[in-house]
Amino acid sequence: MQGRVSLSVGCITLFLMGTDLFVVSPLLPFISKAYHVNPAMAGWMVTVFAVTYAFSAPFFGWLSDKKGRRAFITFGLLLFTISNALTAFAPSFLWLIISRILAGLSVASITPLIYAVIGDIAPPDRRGTWLSIVVSGHLTALWAGAPFGTLLEHFLGWRSVFVVMAIIGAILAVVNFKTWKSIPIGDTTTKRLEGNILRILGSVSVTTLWAISMYALYVYLGAALYSENRFSSSEIALAVTFYGVGAVLGSLSSGQLTDKFGEREISKTTLIFLTLSLICLGVFFSSADWIYFFLFIWALVGYAGFTSYQARLAVEYPRERGIVMAWNNTALYIGITIGSMIGGYVISIWGYSLLPYVCSIAAIASFVLSTKKVEKPKNNRLFQ
Structure with a gap:
Protein backbone atom coordinates (compact mmCIF):
# COMPACT_ATOMS: atom_id res chain seq x y z
CA MET A 1 0.00 0.00 0.00
CA THR A 190 25.68 9.26 3.70
CA LYS A 191 25.79 9.45 -0.07
CA ARG A 192 28.51 11.43 -1.82
CA LEU A 193 29.29 12.12 -5.41
CA GLU A 194 32.27 9.86 -5.86
CA GLY A 195 34.59 9.65 -8.81
CA ASN A 196 35.23 11.64 -11.91
CA ILE A 197 32.36 13.95 -12.80
CA LEU A 198 33.25 13.43 -16.44
CA ARG A 199 31.96 9.85 -16.40
CA ILE A 200 28.56 11.09 -15.21
CA LEU A 201 28.47 13.79 -17.87
CA GLY A 202 29.39 11.16 -20.46
CA SER A 203 26.48 8.99 -19.35
CA VAL A 204 23.87 11.76 -19.39
CA SER A 205 25.07 13.00 -22.78
CA VAL A 206 23.19 9.98 -24.17
CA THR A 207 20.03 11.79 -23.08
CA THR A 208 21.15 15.01 -24.79
CA LEU A 209 21.51 13.20 -28.12
CA TRP A 210 18.21 11.40 -27.54
CA ALA A 211 16.48 14.74 -26.90
CA ILE A 212 17.90 16.13 -30.16
CA SER A 213 16.50 13.10 -32.03
CA MET A 214 13.04 13.79 -30.56
CA TYR A 215 12.73 17.56 -30.36
CA ALA A 216 14.52 18.77 -33.50
CA LEU A 217 11.35 17.58 -35.25
CA TYR A 218 8.72 17.81 -32.50
CA VAL A 219 9.24 21.56 -31.94
CA TYR A 220 8.30 22.16 -35.57
CA LEU A 221 5.83 19.28 -35.94
CA GLY A 222 2.73 21.44 -36.34
CA ALA A 223 4.35 23.66 -38.96
CA ALA A 224 5.80 20.62 -40.75
CA LEU A 225 2.44 18.84 -40.93
CA TYR A 226 0.82 21.98 -42.31
CA SER A 227 3.58 22.54 -44.85
CA GLU A 228 3.96 18.95 -46.08
CA ASN A 229 0.39 17.65 -45.69
CA ARG A 230 -1.75 20.79 -45.51
CA PHE A 231 -3.19 19.56 -42.23
CA SER A 232 -5.91 21.62 -40.57
CA SER A 233 -5.63 22.64 -36.93
CA SER A 234 -7.87 19.73 -35.90
CA GLU A 235 -5.74 17.26 -37.86
CA ILE A 236 -2.58 18.64 -36.26
CA ALA A 237 -4.20 18.28 -32.82
CA LEU A 238 -5.11 14.67 -33.65
CA ALA A 239 -1.53 13.97 -34.77
CA VAL A 240 -0.15 15.40 -31.52
CA THR A 241 -2.64 13.25 -29.59
CA PHE A 242 -1.34 10.12 -31.35
CA TYR A 243 2.19 11.21 -30.41
CA GLY A 244 1.23 11.88 -26.78
CA VAL A 245 -0.56 8.56 -26.33
CA GLY A 246 2.41 6.75 -27.87
CA ALA A 247 4.75 8.51 -25.44
CA VAL A 248 2.75 7.45 -22.38
CA LEU A 249 2.32 3.85 -23.57
CA GLY A 250 6.01 3.65 -24.47
CA SER A 251 7.02 4.82 -21.02
CA LEU A 252 4.70 2.38 -19.24
CA SER A 253 5.58 -0.64 -21.38
CA SER A 254 9.32 -0.07 -21.13
CA GLY A 255 9.18 -0.40 -17.35
CA GLN A 256 8.02 -4.01 -17.46
CA LEU A 257 10.41 -4.85 -20.30
CA THR A 258 13.28 -3.29 -18.37
CA ASP A 259 12.52 -5.31 -15.25
CA LYS A 260 12.35 -8.49 -17.32
CA PHE A 261 15.28 -8.11 -19.72
CA GLY A 262 17.50 -5.50 -18.03
CA GLU A 263 17.96 -1.74 -18.23
CA ARG A 264 21.00 -1.79 -20.49
CA GLU A 265 19.52 -4.17 -23.08
CA ILE A 266 16.19 -2.35 -23.40
CA SER A 267 17.73 1.14 -23.52
CA LYS A 268 20.01 0.10 -26.39
CA THR A 269 17.31 -1.83 -28.26
CA THR A 270 14.86 1.07 -28.15
CA LEU A 271 17.49 3.43 -29.58
CA ILE A 272 17.92 1.09 -32.56
CA PHE A 273 14.16 1.04 -33.14
CA LEU A 274 14.04 4.81 -32.64
CA THR A 275 16.47 5.21 -35.54
CA LEU A 276 14.38 2.92 -37.74
CA SER A 277 11.11 4.64 -36.84
CA LEU A 278 12.56 8.06 -37.72
CA ILE A 279 13.71 6.79 -41.12
CA CYS A 280 10.23 5.37 -41.76
CA LEU A 281 8.71 8.64 -40.59
CA GLY A 282 10.83 10.48 -43.13
CA VAL A 283 9.76 8.16 -45.93
CA PHE A 284 6.03 8.42 -45.12
CA PHE A 285 5.95 11.99 -43.74
CA SER A 286 3.98 13.34 -46.70
CA SER A 287 1.49 10.47 -46.54
CA ALA A 288 -1.53 11.57 -44.56
CA ASP A 289 -2.72 7.96 -44.26
CA TRP A 290 0.45 6.74 -42.50
CA ILE A 291 1.66 9.80 -40.63
CA TYR A 292 -0.50 9.17 -37.54
CA PHE A 293 0.79 5.62 -37.21
CA PHE A 294 4.46 6.55 -37.48
CA LEU A 295 4.09 9.48 -35.10
CA PHE A 296 2.65 7.00 -32.59
CA ILE A 297 5.49 4.51 -33.17
CA TRP A 298 8.13 7.25 -32.99
CA ALA A 299 6.89 8.42 -29.58
CA LEU A 300 6.31 4.85 -28.38
CA VAL A 301 9.90 3.66 -28.91
CA GLY A 302 11.41 7.08 -28.17
CA TYR A 303 9.97 7.47 -24.70
CA ALA A 304 10.41 3.78 -23.96
CA GLY A 305 14.11 4.49 -24.45
CA PHE A 306 14.06 7.53 -22.17
CA THR A 307 12.38 5.65 -19.34
CA SER A 308 14.63 2.60 -19.61
CA TYR A 309 17.71 4.83 -19.63
CA GLN A 310 16.49 6.57 -16.47
CA ALA A 311 16.28 3.14 -14.83
CA ARG A 312 19.74 2.28 -16.15
CA LEU A 313 21.24 5.41 -14.59
CA ALA A 314 19.52 4.63 -11.28
CA VAL A 315 21.20 1.21 -11.26
CA GLU A 316 24.64 2.29 -12.48
CA TYR A 317 24.88 5.24 -10.04
CA PRO A 318 23.21 4.03 -6.82
CA ARG A 319 25.25 6.27 -4.51
CA GLU A 320 24.90 9.42 -6.61
CA ARG A 321 21.32 8.87 -7.76
CA GLY A 322 20.02 12.35 -6.91
CA ILE A 323 22.64 14.37 -8.74
CA VAL A 324 22.78 11.94 -11.68
CA MET A 325 19.01 12.24 -12.19
CA ALA A 326 19.35 16.01 -11.93
CA TRP A 327 22.19 16.10 -14.48
CA ASN A 328 20.14 13.83 -16.73
CA ASN A 329 17.25 16.30 -16.66
CA THR A 330 19.68 19.14 -17.38
CA ALA A 331 21.00 17.10 -20.31
CA LEU A 332 17.41 16.69 -21.49
CA TYR A 333 16.80 20.45 -21.54
CA ILE A 334 20.13 21.09 -23.25
CA GLY A 335 19.17 18.55 -25.91
CA ILE A 336 15.77 20.20 -26.39
CA THR A 337 17.46 23.58 -26.86
CA ILE A 338 20.08 22.26 -29.29
CA GLY A 339 17.46 20.22 -31.12
CA SER A 340 15.24 23.25 -31.68
CA MET A 341 18.24 25.18 -33.01
CA ILE A 342 19.25 22.35 -35.36
CA GLY A 343 15.66 21.94 -36.53
CA GLY A 344 15.37 25.64 -37.28
CA TYR A 345 18.62 25.57 -39.27
CA VAL A 346 17.57 22.49 -41.26
CA ILE A 347 14.15 23.80 -42.26
CA SER A 348 15.59 27.19 -43.24
CA ILE A 349 17.93 25.53 -45.77
CA TRP A 350 16.43 22.17 -46.79
CA GLY A 351 12.84 22.28 -45.57
CA TYR A 352 10.82 20.09 -43.24
CA SER A 353 11.12 16.80 -45.12
CA LEU A 354 14.76 16.30 -44.09
CA LEU A 355 14.13 16.68 -40.35
CA PRO A 356 13.31 13.00 -39.58
CA TYR A 357 16.57 11.87 -41.21
CA VAL A 358 18.61 14.43 -39.26
CA CYS A 359 16.92 13.17 -36.08
CA SER A 360 17.81 9.59 -37.00
CA ILE A 361 21.50 10.56 -37.09
CA ALA A 362 21.22 11.89 -33.53
CA ALA A 363 19.52 8.64 -32.49
CA ILE A 364 22.39 6.61 -33.97
CA ALA A 365 24.92 8.75 -32.11
CA SER A 366 22.94 8.25 -28.88
CA PHE A 367 23.00 4.47 -29.40
CA VAL A 368 26.76 4.40 -30.02
CA LEU A 369 27.41 6.40 -26.88
CA SER A 370 25.05 4.22 -24.83
CA THR A 371 27.07 1.09 -25.62
CA LYS A 372 29.95 2.39 -23.53
CA LYS A 373 30.03 0.79 -20.11
CA VAL A 374 30.29 2.89 -16.97
CA GLU A 375 33.75 2.49 -15.48
CA LYS A 376 33.96 2.78 -11.74
CA PRO A 377 36.39 5.42 -10.46
CA LYS A 378 39.31 4.56 -8.30
CA ASN A 379 39.57 6.89 -5.34
CA ASN A 380 38.53 10.33 -6.55
CA ARG A 381 35.95 12.23 -4.58
CA LEU A 382 34.19 15.40 -5.62
CA PHE A 383 31.63 17.68 -3.91
CA GLN A 384 32.30 16.23 -0.47
Whole structure:
Protein backbone atom coordinates (compact mmCIF):
# COMPACT_ATOMS: atom_id res chain seq x y z
CA MET A 1 0.00 0.00 0.00
CA GLN A 2 2.84 2.40 0.84
CA GLY A 3 4.35 1.70 -2.57
CA ARG A 4 1.08 2.51 -4.32
CA VAL A 5 0.73 5.75 -2.38
CA SER A 6 4.30 6.77 -3.22
CA LEU A 7 3.81 6.01 -6.92
CA SER A 8 0.49 7.88 -7.01
CA VAL A 9 1.95 10.95 -5.32
CA GLY A 10 5.02 10.91 -7.58
CA CYS A 11 2.91 10.47 -10.70
CA ILE A 12 0.46 13.28 -9.83
CA THR A 13 3.29 15.62 -8.82
CA LEU A 14 5.11 15.09 -12.11
CA PHE A 15 1.84 15.53 -14.01
CA LEU A 16 1.56 18.98 -12.45
CA MET A 17 5.19 19.77 -13.31
CA GLY A 18 4.63 18.66 -16.90
CA THR A 19 1.47 20.74 -17.18
CA ASP A 20 3.37 23.82 -16.01
CA LEU A 21 5.96 23.16 -18.72
CA PHE A 22 3.66 22.30 -21.63
CA VAL A 23 0.76 24.68 -20.99
CA VAL A 24 2.68 27.95 -21.43
CA SER A 25 3.19 27.66 -25.22
CA PRO A 26 -0.52 27.55 -26.17
CA LEU A 27 -1.19 30.44 -23.76
CA LEU A 28 1.50 32.74 -25.21
CA PRO A 29 -0.84 34.58 -27.64
CA PHE A 30 -3.16 35.57 -24.78
CA ILE A 31 -0.29 36.50 -22.46
CA SER A 32 1.43 38.63 -25.11
CA LYS A 33 -1.83 40.48 -25.70
CA ALA A 34 -2.37 41.08 -21.98
CA TYR A 35 1.09 42.63 -21.51
CA HIS A 36 1.27 44.31 -24.93
CA VAL A 37 4.39 42.46 -26.08
CA ASN A 38 4.96 40.52 -29.28
CA PRO A 39 4.81 36.69 -29.18
CA ALA A 40 8.59 36.40 -29.60
CA MET A 41 9.09 38.51 -26.47
CA ALA A 42 6.49 36.47 -24.60
CA GLY A 43 8.45 33.35 -25.57
CA TRP A 44 11.10 34.42 -23.06
CA MET A 45 8.79 32.91 -20.44
CA VAL A 46 9.74 29.48 -21.76
CA THR A 47 13.41 30.34 -22.27
CA VAL A 48 14.12 31.65 -18.76
CA PHE A 49 12.26 28.67 -17.27
CA ALA A 50 14.37 26.17 -19.21
CA VAL A 51 17.69 27.93 -18.55
CA THR A 52 17.00 28.26 -14.81
CA TYR A 53 16.02 24.61 -14.62
CA ALA A 54 19.09 23.42 -16.51
CA PHE A 55 21.54 25.28 -14.28
CA SER A 56 19.89 24.70 -10.89
CA ALA A 57 18.80 21.03 -11.13
CA PRO A 58 22.32 19.57 -10.56
CA PHE A 59 22.73 21.75 -7.47
CA PHE A 60 19.50 20.46 -5.91
CA GLY A 61 20.41 16.90 -6.89
CA TRP A 62 23.77 17.18 -5.14
CA LEU A 63 22.21 18.69 -2.00
CA SER A 64 19.52 16.01 -1.88
CA ASP A 65 22.16 13.27 -1.97
CA LYS A 66 23.73 14.86 1.10
CA LYS A 67 20.72 16.13 3.06
CA GLY A 68 17.77 14.00 1.92
CA ARG A 69 15.10 14.55 -0.71
CA ARG A 70 11.95 15.29 1.32
CA ALA A 71 12.84 18.83 2.37
CA PHE A 72 13.83 19.95 -1.12
CA ILE A 73 10.73 18.47 -2.77
CA THR A 74 8.52 20.25 -0.22
CA PHE A 75 10.46 23.50 -0.65
CA GLY A 76 10.10 23.20 -4.42
CA LEU A 77 6.33 22.76 -4.24
CA LEU A 78 5.93 25.77 -1.94
CA LEU A 79 8.04 27.85 -4.31
CA PHE A 80 6.00 26.43 -7.20
CA THR A 81 2.83 27.72 -5.52
CA ILE A 82 4.31 31.18 -5.04
CA SER A 83 5.73 31.41 -8.54
CA ASN A 84 2.49 30.39 -10.25
CA ALA A 85 0.47 32.80 -8.12
CA LEU A 86 2.91 35.53 -9.17
CA THR A 87 2.55 34.47 -12.82
CA ALA A 88 -1.22 34.80 -12.52
CA PHE A 89 -1.14 38.27 -10.99
CA ALA A 90 2.16 39.73 -12.24
CA PRO A 91 1.71 43.54 -12.45
CA SER A 92 4.18 43.87 -15.34
CA PHE A 93 5.97 41.75 -17.92
CA LEU A 94 9.20 42.01 -15.91
CA TRP A 95 7.49 40.44 -12.90
CA LEU A 96 6.07 37.79 -15.21
CA ILE A 97 9.60 36.85 -16.30
CA ILE A 98 10.74 36.78 -12.66
CA SER A 99 7.85 34.46 -11.84
CA ARG A 100 8.96 31.99 -14.53
CA ILE A 101 12.54 32.08 -13.25
CA LEU A 102 11.18 31.11 -9.82
CA ALA A 103 9.03 28.43 -11.47
CA GLY A 104 12.10 26.95 -13.19
CA LEU A 105 13.92 26.95 -9.85
CA SER A 106 11.01 25.20 -8.15
CA VAL A 107 10.59 22.48 -10.78
CA ALA A 108 14.37 21.86 -10.70
CA SER A 109 14.07 20.93 -7.02
CA ILE A 110 11.09 18.64 -7.65
CA THR A 111 11.22 16.67 -10.91
CA PRO A 112 14.70 15.05 -10.72
CA LEU A 113 14.28 14.39 -6.99
CA ILE A 114 10.99 12.57 -7.55
CA TYR A 115 12.81 10.34 -10.05
CA ALA A 116 15.61 9.84 -7.52
CA VAL A 117 13.36 9.08 -4.54
CA ILE A 118 11.39 6.52 -6.55
CA GLY A 119 14.70 4.95 -7.54
CA ASP A 120 15.63 4.90 -3.83
CA ILE A 121 12.51 3.13 -2.59
CA ALA A 122 11.64 0.88 -5.54
CA PRO A 123 12.30 -2.86 -5.17
CA PRO A 124 15.37 -3.72 -7.31
CA ASP A 125 13.36 -6.07 -9.53
CA ARG A 126 10.62 -3.45 -10.04
CA ARG A 127 12.67 -0.27 -10.40
CA GLY A 128 12.05 0.02 -14.14
CA THR A 129 8.28 -0.32 -13.73
CA TRP A 130 8.13 2.19 -10.89
CA LEU A 131 10.15 4.77 -12.80
CA SER A 132 8.05 4.23 -15.92
CA ILE A 133 4.89 5.01 -13.96
CA VAL A 134 6.12 8.37 -12.66
CA VAL A 135 7.60 9.28 -16.05
CA SER A 136 4.21 8.56 -17.61
CA GLY A 137 2.69 11.08 -15.21
CA HIS A 138 4.95 13.77 -16.64
CA LEU A 139 4.20 12.72 -20.22
CA THR A 140 0.44 12.60 -19.66
CA ALA A 141 0.58 16.37 -19.29
CA LEU A 142 1.64 16.52 -22.94
CA TRP A 143 -1.77 15.37 -24.22
CA ALA A 144 -4.02 15.93 -21.19
CA GLY A 145 -2.67 18.70 -18.96
CA ALA A 146 -1.91 21.26 -21.65
CA PRO A 147 -5.25 20.83 -23.51
CA PHE A 148 -7.11 21.10 -20.19
CA GLY A 149 -5.28 24.34 -19.44
CA THR A 150 -6.19 25.69 -22.87
CA LEU A 151 -9.83 24.76 -22.26
CA LEU A 152 -9.75 26.48 -18.87
CA GLU A 153 -8.38 29.62 -20.56
CA HIS A 154 -11.34 29.60 -22.95
CA PHE A 155 -13.85 29.84 -20.10
CA LEU A 156 -12.01 31.70 -17.31
CA GLY A 157 -8.99 33.37 -18.93
CA TRP A 158 -5.30 32.44 -18.96
CA ARG A 159 -4.64 33.68 -15.41
CA SER A 160 -7.01 31.02 -14.02
CA VAL A 161 -4.67 28.27 -15.31
CA PHE A 162 -1.83 29.43 -13.07
CA VAL A 163 -4.17 30.02 -10.11
CA VAL A 164 -5.36 26.41 -10.33
CA MET A 165 -1.78 25.12 -10.55
CA ALA A 166 -0.79 27.24 -7.54
CA ILE A 167 -3.63 25.76 -5.48
CA ILE A 168 -2.79 22.19 -6.49
CA GLY A 169 0.90 22.88 -5.78
CA ALA A 170 0.08 23.96 -2.22
CA ILE A 171 -1.95 20.80 -1.63
CA LEU A 172 0.81 18.60 -3.05
CA ALA A 173 3.40 20.30 -0.82
CA VAL A 174 1.57 18.92 2.21
CA VAL A 175 0.96 15.53 0.57
CA ASN A 176 4.61 15.11 -0.46
CA PHE A 177 5.85 16.18 2.97
CA LYS A 178 3.78 13.44 4.58
CA THR A 179 4.46 10.82 1.88
CA TRP A 180 8.26 10.90 2.03
CA LYS A 181 8.33 11.11 5.84
CA SER A 182 8.81 7.34 6.12
CA ILE A 183 12.05 7.37 4.13
CA PRO A 184 15.06 7.17 6.50
CA ILE A 185 17.28 10.22 6.17
CA GLY A 186 20.31 8.06 6.71
CA ASP A 187 19.76 6.44 3.31
CA THR A 188 20.65 9.69 1.58
CA THR A 189 22.81 11.71 3.93
CA THR A 190 25.68 9.26 3.70
CA LYS A 191 25.79 9.45 -0.07
CA ARG A 192 28.51 11.43 -1.82
CA LEU A 193 29.29 12.12 -5.41
CA GLU A 194 32.27 9.86 -5.86
CA GLY A 195 34.59 9.65 -8.81
CA ASN A 196 35.23 11.64 -11.91
CA ILE A 197 32.36 13.95 -12.80
CA LEU A 198 33.25 13.43 -16.44
CA ARG A 199 31.96 9.85 -16.40
CA ILE A 200 28.56 11.09 -15.21
CA LEU A 201 28.47 13.79 -17.87
CA GLY A 202 29.39 11.16 -20.46
CA SER A 203 26.48 8.99 -19.35
CA VAL A 204 23.87 11.76 -19.39
CA SER A 205 25.07 13.00 -22.78
CA VAL A 206 23.19 9.98 -24.17
CA THR A 207 20.03 11.79 -23.08
CA THR A 208 21.15 15.01 -24.79
CA LEU A 209 21.51 13.20 -28.12
CA TRP A 210 18.21 11.40 -27.54
CA ALA A 211 16.48 14.74 -26.90
CA ILE A 212 17.90 16.13 -30.16
CA SER A 213 16.50 13.10 -32.03
CA MET A 214 13.04 13.79 -30.56
CA TYR A 215 12.73 17.56 -30.36
CA ALA A 216 14.52 18.77 -33.50
CA LEU A 217 11.35 17.58 -35.25
CA TYR A 218 8.72 17.81 -32.50
CA VAL A 219 9.24 21.56 -31.94
CA TYR A 220 8.30 22.16 -35.57
CA LEU A 221 5.83 19.28 -35.94
CA GLY A 222 2.73 21.44 -36.34
CA ALA A 223 4.35 23.66 -38.96
CA ALA A 224 5.80 20.62 -40.75
CA LEU A 225 2.44 18.84 -40.93
CA TYR A 226 0.82 21.98 -42.31
CA SER A 227 3.58 22.54 -44.85
CA GLU A 228 3.96 18.95 -46.08
CA ASN A 229 0.39 17.65 -45.69
CA ARG A 230 -1.75 20.79 -45.51
CA PHE A 231 -3.19 19.56 -42.23
CA SER A 232 -5.91 21.62 -40.57
CA SER A 233 -5.63 22.64 -36.93
CA SER A 234 -7.87 19.73 -35.90
CA GLU A 235 -5.74 17.26 -37.86
CA ILE A 236 -2.58 18.64 -36.26
CA ALA A 237 -4.20 18.28 -32.82
CA LEU A 238 -5.11 14.67 -33.65
CA ALA A 239 -1.53 13.97 -34.77
CA VAL A 240 -0.15 15.40 -31.52
CA THR A 241 -2.64 13.25 -29.59
CA PHE A 242 -1.34 10.12 -31.35
CA TYR A 243 2.19 11.21 -30.41
CA GLY A 244 1.23 11.88 -26.78
CA VAL A 245 -0.56 8.56 -26.33
CA GLY A 246 2.41 6.75 -27.87
CA ALA A 247 4.75 8.51 -25.44
CA VAL A 248 2.75 7.45 -22.38
CA LEU A 249 2.32 3.85 -23.57
CA GLY A 250 6.01 3.65 -24.47
CA SER A 251 7.02 4.82 -21.02
CA LEU A 252 4.70 2.38 -19.24
CA SER A 253 5.58 -0.64 -21.38
CA SER A 254 9.32 -0.07 -21.13
CA GLY A 255 9.18 -0.40 -17.35
CA GLN A 256 8.02 -4.01 -17.46
CA LEU A 257 10.41 -4.85 -20.30
CA THR A 258 13.28 -3.29 -18.37
CA ASP A 259 12.52 -5.31 -15.25
CA LYS A 260 12.35 -8.49 -17.32
CA PHE A 261 15.28 -8.11 -19.72
CA GLY A 262 17.50 -5.50 -18.03
CA GLU A 263 17.96 -1.74 -18.23
CA ARG A 264 21.00 -1.79 -20.49
CA GLU A 265 19.52 -4.17 -23.08
CA ILE A 266 16.19 -2.35 -23.40
CA SER A 267 17.73 1.14 -23.52
CA LYS A 268 20.01 0.10 -26.39
CA THR A 269 17.31 -1.83 -28.26
CA THR A 270 14.86 1.07 -28.15
CA LEU A 271 17.49 3.43 -29.58
CA ILE A 272 17.92 1.09 -32.56
CA PHE A 273 14.16 1.04 -33.14
CA LEU A 274 14.04 4.81 -32.64
CA THR A 275 16.47 5.21 -35.54
CA LEU A 276 14.38 2.92 -37.74
CA SER A 277 11.11 4.64 -36.84
CA LEU A 278 12.56 8.06 -37.72
CA ILE A 279 13.71 6.79 -41.12
CA CYS A 280 10.23 5.37 -41.76
CA LEU A 281 8.71 8.64 -40.59
CA GLY A 282 10.83 10.48 -43.13
CA VAL A 283 9.76 8.16 -45.93
CA PHE A 284 6.03 8.42 -45.12
CA PHE A 285 5.95 11.99 -43.74
CA SER A 286 3.98 13.34 -46.70
CA SER A 287 1.49 10.47 -46.54
CA ALA A 288 -1.53 11.57 -44.56
CA ASP A 289 -2.72 7.96 -44.26
CA TRP A 290 0.45 6.74 -42.50
CA ILE A 291 1.66 9.80 -40.63
CA TYR A 292 -0.50 9.17 -37.54
CA PHE A 293 0.79 5.62 -37.21
CA PHE A 294 4.46 6.55 -37.48
CA LEU A 295 4.09 9.48 -35.10
CA PHE A 296 2.65 7.00 -32.59
CA ILE A 297 5.49 4.51 -33.17
CA TRP A 298 8.13 7.25 -32.99
CA ALA A 299 6.89 8.42 -29.58
CA LEU A 300 6.31 4.85 -28.38
CA VAL A 301 9.90 3.66 -28.91
CA GLY A 302 11.41 7.08 -28.17
CA TYR A 303 9.97 7.47 -24.70
CA ALA A 304 10.41 3.78 -23.96
CA GLY A 305 14.11 4.49 -24.45
CA PHE A 306 14.06 7.53 -22.17
CA THR A 307 12.38 5.65 -19.34
CA SER A 308 14.63 2.60 -19.61
CA TYR A 309 17.71 4.83 -19.63
CA GLN A 310 16.49 6.57 -16.47
CA ALA A 311 16.28 3.14 -14.83
CA ARG A 312 19.74 2.28 -16.15
CA LEU A 313 21.24 5.41 -14.59
CA ALA A 314 19.52 4.63 -11.28
CA VAL A 315 21.20 1.21 -11.26
CA GLU A 316 24.64 2.29 -12.48
CA TYR A 317 24.88 5.24 -10.04
CA PRO A 318 23.21 4.03 -6.82
CA ARG A 319 25.25 6.27 -4.51
CA GLU A 320 24.90 9.42 -6.61
CA ARG A 321 21.32 8.87 -7.76
CA GLY A 322 20.02 12.35 -6.91
CA ILE A 323 22.64 14.37 -8.74
CA VAL A 324 22.78 11.94 -11.68
CA MET A 325 19.01 12.24 -12.19
CA ALA A 326 19.35 16.01 -11.93
CA TRP A 327 22.19 16.10 -14.48
CA ASN A 328 20.14 13.83 -16.73
CA ASN A 329 17.25 16.30 -16.66
CA THR A 330 19.68 19.14 -17.38
CA ALA A 331 21.00 17.10 -20.31
CA LEU A 332 17.41 16.69 -21.49
CA TYR A 333 16.80 20.45 -21.54
CA ILE A 334 20.13 21.09 -23.25
CA GLY A 335 19.17 18.55 -25.91
CA ILE A 336 15.77 20.20 -26.39
CA THR A 337 17.46 23.58 -26.86
CA ILE A 338 20.08 22.26 -29.29
CA GLY A 339 17.46 20.22 -31.12
CA SER A 340 15.24 23.25 -31.68
CA MET A 341 18.24 25.18 -33.01
CA ILE A 342 19.25 22.35 -35.36
CA GLY A 343 15.66 21.94 -36.53
CA GLY A 344 15.37 25.64 -37.28
CA TYR A 345 18.62 25.57 -39.27
CA VAL A 346 17.57 22.49 -41.26
CA ILE A 347 14.15 23.80 -42.26
CA SER A 348 15.59 27.19 -43.24
CA ILE A 349 17.93 25.53 -45.77
CA TRP A 350 16.43 22.17 -46.79
CA GLY A 351 12.84 22.28 -45.57
CA TYR A 352 10.82 20.09 -43.24
CA SER A 353 11.12 16.80 -45.12
CA LEU A 354 14.76 16.30 -44.09
CA LEU A 355 14.13 16.68 -40.35
CA PRO A 356 13.31 13.00 -39.58
CA TYR A 357 16.57 11.87 -41.21
CA VAL A 358 18.61 14.43 -39.26
CA CYS A 359 16.92 13.17 -36.08
CA SER A 360 17.81 9.59 -37.00
CA ILE A 361 21.50 10.56 -37.09
CA ALA A 362 21.22 11.89 -33.53
CA ALA A 363 19.52 8.64 -32.49
CA ILE A 364 22.39 6.61 -33.97
CA ALA A 365 24.92 8.75 -32.11
CA SER A 366 22.94 8.25 -28.88
CA PHE A 367 23.00 4.47 -29.40
CA VAL A 368 26.76 4.40 -30.02
CA LEU A 369 27.41 6.40 -26.88
CA SER A 370 25.05 4.22 -24.83
CA THR A 371 27.07 1.09 -25.62
CA LYS A 372 29.95 2.39 -23.53
CA LYS A 373 30.03 0.79 -20.11
CA VAL A 374 30.29 2.89 -16.97
CA GLU A 375 33.75 2.49 -15.48
CA LYS A 376 33.96 2.78 -11.74
CA PRO A 377 36.39 5.42 -10.46
CA LYS A 378 39.31 4.56 -8.30
CA ASN A 379 39.57 6.89 -5.34
CA ASN A 380 38.53 10.33 -6.55
CA ARG A 381 35.95 12.23 -4.58
CA LEU A 382 34.19 15.40 -5.62
CA PHE A 383 31.63 17.68 -3.91
CA GLN A 384 32.30 16.23 -0.47
